Amino acid sequence: MNESDVNTQAPLDGKEISEERRAFLRSCALAASTLLFVGQGEAAEAPYNPREHNYAMGVDVDRCIGCGRCVEACKAENDVPREPFYFRTWVERYMVNVRGETVVDSPQGGIAGFPTAASEKGMLRTFFVPKLCNQCANPPCVQVCPVGATFSTEDGVVLVDSDYCIGCRYCIQACPYGARYLDPRTHTADKCTFCYHRVVKSLLPACVEVCPTGARVFGDLRQRSSPLARFTRLTKIQALKPHLNTEPKVYYANLDGEVR
Amino acid sequence: MPQQLTRLLIVFVALIGGLVAARHYLLPRTLGEKGHYRAAVLDAIAARPVRYAGREACAVCHADVAEIHGKARHQTVSCEVCHGPAAAHTEAPTEHKLPAPRERGYCPLCHGYDPSRPTGFPQIDPVAHNPLKPCISCHNPHQPEPPHVPEECRACHGQIARMKAVSPHVLLPCTRCHNTPVQHKITPRAALPDKPRTREFCGGCHAQGASGPKEVPRIHVHTHGGRYLCWQCHYPHQPELQE
Amino acid sequence: MGPLEEVLRQVVGFVYPNEVELHWGLLIVVYPYVTGLVAGAFILASLVRVFNVRELHPTYRLSLLTALAYLIVAPLPLLTHLGHPERSFEIFITPNLNSAMAMFGFVYAWYLMVVLLLEIWFDYRKDLVLWSQHERRLRRWLHRALTLGATDLSPRALHFDQSAGRFITIIGIPSAFLLHGYVGFIFGSVKANPWWSSVLMPIVFLFSAIVSGIALLLVLYLLGTLLRSKPVDMICMDKLAMFLFYALVLDFSLELLDFIHRLYEAEESIHILSELVSGRLFLSLVVLQALLGTLLPLLLLGLLSPALRSRGLVTLPDELRRLLYVGSAVLIQIGIFSTRWNVVIGGQLFSKSLRGLTVYKMQLLGPEGLFVASLLLLLPLLLLLVLIAVLPPWPEAEEHPAAA
Numbered sequence: 001m002n003e004s005d006v007n008t009q010a011p012l013d014g015k016e017i018s019e020e021r022r023a024f025l026r027s028c029a030l031a032a033s034t035l036l037f038v039g040q041g042e043a044a045e046a047p048y049n050p051r052e053h054n055y056a057m058g059v060d061v062d063r064c065i066g067c068g069r070c071v072e073a074c075k076a077e078n079d080v081p082r083e084p085f086y087f088r089t090w091v092e093r094y095m096v097n098v099r100g101e102t103v104v105d106s107p108q109g110g111i112a113g114f115p116t117a118a119s120e121k122g123m124l125r126t127f128f129v130p131k132l133c134n135q136c137a138n139p140p141c142v143q144v145c146p147v148g149a150t151f152s153t154e155d156g157v158v159l160v161d162s163d164y165c166i167g168c169r170y171c172i173q174a175c176p177y178g179a180r181y182l183d184p185r186t187h188t189a190d191k192c193t194f195c196y197h198r199v200v201k202s203l204l205p206a207c208v209e210v211c212p213t214g215a216r217v218f219g220d221l222r223q224r225s226s227p228l229a230r231f232t233r234l235t236k237i238q239a240l241k242p243h244l245n246t247e248p249k250v251y252y253a254n255l256d257g258e259v260r
Numbered sequence: 261m262p263q264q265l266t267r268l269l270i271v272f273v274a275l276i277g278g279l280v281a282a283r284h285y286l287l288p289r290t291l292g293e294k295g296h297y298r299a300a301v302l303d304a305i306a307a308r309p310v311r312y313a314g315r316e317a318c319a320v321c322h323a324d325v326a327e328i329h330g331k332a333r334h335q336t337v338s339c340e341v342c343h344g345p346a347a348a349h350t351e352a353p354t355e356h357k358l359p360a361p362r363e364r365g366y367c368p369l370c371h372g373y374d375p376s377r378p379t380g381f382p383q384i385d386p387v388a389h390n391p392l393k394p395c396i397s398c399h400n401p402h403q404p405e406p407p408h409v410p411e412e413c414r415a416c417h418g419q420i421a422r423m424k425a426v427s428p429h430v431l432l433p434c435t436r437c438h439n440t441p442v443q444h445k446i447t448p449r450a451a452l453p454d455k456p457r458t459r460e461f462c463g464g465c466h467a468q469g470a471s472g473p474k475e476v477p478r479i480h481v482h483t484h485g486g487r488y489l490c491w492q493c494h495y496p497h498q499p500e501l502q503e
Numbered sequence: 504m505g506p507l508e509e510v511l512r513q514v515v516g517f518v519y520p521n522e523v524e525l526h527w528g529l530l531i532v533v534y535p536y537v538t539g540l541v542a543g544a545f546i547l548a549s550l551v552r553v554f555n556v557r558e559l560h561p562t563y564r565l566s567l568l569t570a571l572a573y574l575i576v577a578p579l580p581l582l583t584h585l586g587h588p589e590r591s592f593e594i595f596i597t598p599n600l601n602s603a604m605a606m607f608g609f610v611y612a613w614y615l616m617v618v619l620l621l622e623i624w625f626d627y628r629k630d631l632v633l634w635s636q637h638e639r640r641l642r643r644w645l646h647r648a649l650t651l652g653a654t655d656l657s658p659r660a661l662h663f664d665q666s667a668g669r670f671i672t673i674i675g676i677p678s679a680f681l682l683h684g685y686v687g688f689i690f691g692s693v694k695a696n697p698w699w700s701s702v703l704m705p706i707v708f709l710f711s712a713i714v715s716g717i718a719l720l721l722v723l724y725l726l727g728t729l730l731r732s733k734p735v736d737m738i739c740m741d742k743l744a745m746f747l748f749y750a751l752v753l754d755f756s757l758e759l760l761d762f763i764h765r766l767y768e769a770e771e772s773i774h775i776l777s778e779l780v781s782g783r784l785f786l787s788l789v790v791l792q793a794l795l796g797t798l799l800p801l802l803l804l805g806l807l808s809p810a811l812r813s814r815g816l817v818t819l820p821d822e823l824r825r826l827l828y829v830g831s832a833v834l835i836q837i838g839i840f841s842t843r844w845n846v847v848i849g850g851q852l853f854s855k856s857l858r859g860l861t862v863y864k865m866q867l868l869g870p871e872g873l874f875v876a877s878l879l880l881l882l883p884l885l886l887l888l889v890l891i892a893v894l895p896p897w898p899e900a901e902e903h904p905a906a907a
Contacts, residue, residue: 050302065377067370069341076345077311085507087520093376104517104858117374120419126376131519140695146605147593151297161301164288166593167586169526170604176695178519178855182526187586197308206312212337212370213381244694260856262663264628267651268621275616283596296599 048200050155054221055194056249057208058231059130061256063215066091066128068110070207070216075111077195077206084108086181088192089132089207093118094258096125102258129259130215132207133158133179133192134240134248141171141180150189156221156249157196162188176241177248194218221249311345314338318346321353325402332403333382342366342401360401367395375419380448382416409445416448420497427498437461437496462490506864516859525851525863529876530580535686535708536843537577537883542683542709543716544570545619545675550746552672558742562724564896566716567623569723572887574615580879581607583870603689614682618675624649625668627894632656633903645893683712690846697772697857698779698850703761710754715839717747718832723887725829731897737821741809744828748804751835755797758842775857783860784849787841796838800831 074089075082091110095103095118107114110128118126139158142150149165152158160171165188172180172189183190195205199218203209208218219228235253241260242248252259293299318339319326329335340346348356361367368386377383390398398407413434414421424430434440443451456462463481465472485493494500511523548566550556582588595612598605632654635646653660684705690696691704721743728735765773780788807824811817819827848863866872 062378065370065381066374069369073312073340073345078308083505083507084511084520085523090520092517095376102858104856106517106520109520113369114374114376117372118376120375120422123375127378128376140693142601144602144604144693145599146602146607147590148291148296148298148597148599149593151295153302154294159301159305161298163301163304164298164590164593165587166590168581168584168604169586170602170689172521172526173851174693174695176855178521181521181524182586193305197306198310198312200306201310203310203312203314209312209314210338210341212334212341214336260858262660263655264625264653264660264663264667267653271651272616279595282592286592286596288597291597296597 050153050200052222053155055135055156055199056219056221056228056251057132057135057194057205058217058219058228058235058237058251058253060215060217060231060235060253061127061129061259062254063213064091064128064130065213065215066093066110066114067212068113069210069212070130071109071111073206073210074192077198078193080190081184083184084111086183086190088179088190089130092129092131092259094125094127094129094256095123096256096258097122098124100124125256127256129252129255130207131177131179132250133175133194134177134246134250135192135194137247137249138245140174140176140244140246144170144174146170153196157194157199158191159193159196160189160191162186162190165189176244176246310347312340313346313350315340317350329402332405334402334404362394362396364392364394367399373418379419380416383418384415385418405446413440424497427500429497429499456491459490506866510862510864513862514859515861516854517856518854518859518861519856522851522854523861525848525861527847527851528584528863528871529865529873530584530871530879532840532843532847533580533876533879534577535683535847536715536840537573537580537879538683538686539708539712539715539839539843540719540883541570541573541577541614541716542679542712543714543718544573544720545679545716546713547717547720547743547746548622549672549676549679552669553676556742558738559746561728561736561739561898562720562743564626564894565724565727566720567619567626568890568894568896569720569883569887570716571619571623572883572890574611574619575886576879576883578611579882580876583875583879603685603692606685610678610682610685614675614678618671618678622668622671622675623894624651625664625671628653628664629656629661630901630903631894637904642893680709684709690850695855696850697770698776698853699846701761703757704846707754707757707761710750710757711839711842714747714750714754714835717743717750718835718839721747721832722829725825727891727897733897735821735825737825740825740828744804744807744831745809747832747835748801748808751797751801751804755801758797772857775853775860779849779853779860783852783862784845788845788849791841792838792845795834796841797835800834800838803827803831 068091071087071090074080074087078088080086080088087109089109090106091114092104092106093110093114095105097103099122105114107116114128135156135158137152137156139152142152142158145151146168147164147166149161150158150171151161162183167182167187167189169182169189172182175191180189180191182188195203195207198205204218205216208216217227217231219226219231221228223229231253232251237251237253238255239248239251240255288298288300290299291297294302315326315338322339329339342361343358346358349358364386368384371383372386373383399405410416412421417434421434424432424434437456438453440453441451444453459481460467464470465476466479467481468478470476470478490496507524510525514523544566547559548563548570551559551563551566582591585591594605594608598608628650631646631650633656635643635650638646687705687708690699690708691701693699721740724743725735725740765776805811806817807819807827851861852863853860868874
């Protein structure tokens with residue numbers, strides 16, 4: 001830079017802008033624009049803040065076809081033991097006949113579908129109901145854990161700390177929905193986690209991902225626009241066993257009164 | 261202080277002191293940060309391996325298939341429903357190839373007829389429907405629209421059709437009562453058939469003065485059943501419903 | 504076929520898939536039975552110490568030792584049952600204050616350290632000092648150590664022993680109630696289970712505990728006396744039988760109340776529970792608990808009660824009366840064990856969907872098996888023998904030779 005360049009700048013208040021000041025101003029402008037540019041990129045990768053979320057799920061009973069893909073995907077995603085005594089999610093079939101008698105079954109939790117179709121003869125209503133942990137807002141399982149190994153997170157998911165659980169099985173007794181089991185390999189309690197390891201990465205739980213008819217709807221109650229918001233707005237919602245006041249966060253649409 | 265008490269006090273103080281020290285040593289560091297649990301476990305749980313990649317991940321490389329699939333009947337069916345967990349495949353595509361079910365036994369898992377499935381969900385009889393041929397010989401899984409639209413309603417509404425077939429209404433075609441737009445066979449939920457709305461409609465056959473065979477039961481259209489409309493008592497697909 | 508596959512085959516109706524496996528088995532039946540005996544034995548001791556029922560004095564020290572023997576064994580079925588017993592210390596360092604089960608560590612420690620051990624210590628202290636003066640070697644060393652160095656035998660010190668013992672027994676009564684009552688609350692507070700969820704549960708547990716404790720001491724006292732070839736104090740036995748009878752009447756009334764209440768209200772669960780009681784639980788509930796364990800002893804003890812004997816309506820020689828008392832006591836033990844079984848196992852035999860029943864396959868071997876449970880039930884008696892050897896509860900042990 002030489003003298004002639006400096007002199008072509010319009011002076012402020014009749015004074016000449018010094019070389020150092022100009023260089024400083026230039027570097028400020030550069031820094032500001034860089035921050036603006038880079039800042040955009042960093043904001044997109046802000047750390048996950050659980051307080052901004054409150055996860056819940058909707059289930060439309062009228063859409064479930066009992067294919068059992070959800071049960072299979074859950075076991076694959078979460079390393080659940082394959083024997084038919086340990087389920088994080090399962091599908092039940094209800095068959096109500098014209099005399100009002102109800103028969104319910106869930107062969108192997110529905111993991112291979114329902115191989116024997118129901119009989120049409122004398123059948124009044126028959127349908128499938130997917131079940132899973134209701135991630136209650138007032139969870140009886142958390143209330144009874146003696147050591148604090150199961151807990152509610154700030155984003156509305158009930159989890160189990162399998163390194164802290166002593167395996168007393170009180171939580172399994174306290175769950176009214178049969179959602180919990182004891183993992184025979186770790187001897188600790190286990191249950192559906194809403195695929196927590198997926199949702200914190202903005203993925204969907206495995207069961208929701210693979211449901212072919214969209215019977216399962218996953219969402220964030222803190223989000224005003226979402227498929228779950230639409231679901232809870234447009235359908236009549238029921239929860240399982242409301243009289244127990246566990247405040248379940250799995251909302252069933254078109255739930256039949258025979259479902260327990 | 262009595263001698264007993266001093267001795268006991270020594271024992272108790274030693275015991276409690278030991279317990280307090282043990283607690284200090286054993287208490288997990290992150291307990292109490294967010295609640296009565298070890299906050300450190302949240303990271304451990306969040307770090308579990310992901311096995312299903314999600315359909316958005318498939319679209320990145322298989323955009324052409326995703327485009328067709330996204331407009332077709334199976335658009336609600338995720339890629340991984342049929343192709344299995346794909347996270348490993350997204351990491352190393354050539355080492356972890358995904359299976360594609362081609363055998364006939366696979367599709368009936370969803371589409372085999374089952375009365376417990378919702379009415380109108382496309383179902384077939386796996387034994388009778390084009391026997392021995394693989395499903396994919398007529399249906400492209402990514403665009404499974406049947407090679408020609410179903411001729412009859414019974415293709416999707418089998419239960420209703422079977423019930424009507426053993427009822428007095430057996431000779432009535434479905435379209436006699438339900439105006440069905442052609443579009444219904446292509447995008448069913450977007451173009452629904454209608455249903456009769458008036459007593460006079462049923463009265464077309466069942467009113468006292470209606471033309472037709474005398475075996476058809478006749479009633480006073482305006483007074484029969486009082487305040488109720490015909491279908492509030494009589495199920496039209498099986499009007500005299502027996503077990 | 505694995506045990507669970509076998510269970511699955513025998514499921515009737517519909518149970519949630521995770522309910523096929525029963526989670527609380529034989530060991531969790533043993534635990535309330537054992538703590539019930541602790542509470543019952545202690546209540547018996549308190550009848551002597553606080554309520555001054557002098558006729559029962561011969562059983563006083565024996566009750567305390569029995570309570571201690573069973574208390575030491577009490578955590579063992581729990582530890583054996585846990586998936587991770589090595590983490591059990593977590594109940595002490597991070598108890599969840601909302602959980603009834605978390606109370607276990609503290610109630611147990613309190614009861615052991617502050618109530619039972621202290622009461623025994625204060626009662627035996629004088630004898631420990633005197634014994635250690637005349638014994639040799641191991642016994643001398645042991646008794647000296649147990650005195651904790653408090654060897655003052657002045658009248659003031661002895662008076663302090665008496666008052667302290669009395670005071671501890673007074674606070675011991677609610678502590679004993681708490682020790683066993685909280686177990687009843689653990690079950691009674693589970694709203695998910697209609698068989699367990701009841702306000703009466705802690706109270707029924709407690710009264711059946713008192714019944715079982717008195718019955719046990721009746722048998723142990725008799726055994727202890729006969730084995731030492733000493734005459735049996737029939738006044739003591741009659742008094743024991745009387746208290747046993749009254750406690751049994753109370754216990755029966757409470758259980759009958761629960762039963763009638765359930766039938767009358769007929770909530771939704773009544774169908775599956777009726778099926779449960781008339782099917783899977785018929786033997787253990789109707790036969791063992793109700794008929795053999797409650798009604799028959801009530802009849803026997805009622806016939807032998809002072810009201811009828813004093814009017815000369817029933818006259819029986821002492822030996823026969825004793826035999827009938829022991830027979831009743833044994834039946835009662837079977838009945839109370841069945842009660843625990845019916846609560847714990849019964850509550851898990853039906854599905855929370857109220858639509859089905861599963862089965863409990865009791866194993867023979869393995870940590871939850873019959874052998875281990877039998878061992879755990881035998882162990883307190885063996886421990887009691889050791890305690891009796893170290894701290895003899897018999898009257899002759901309190902006669903000390905004149906000081907040298």
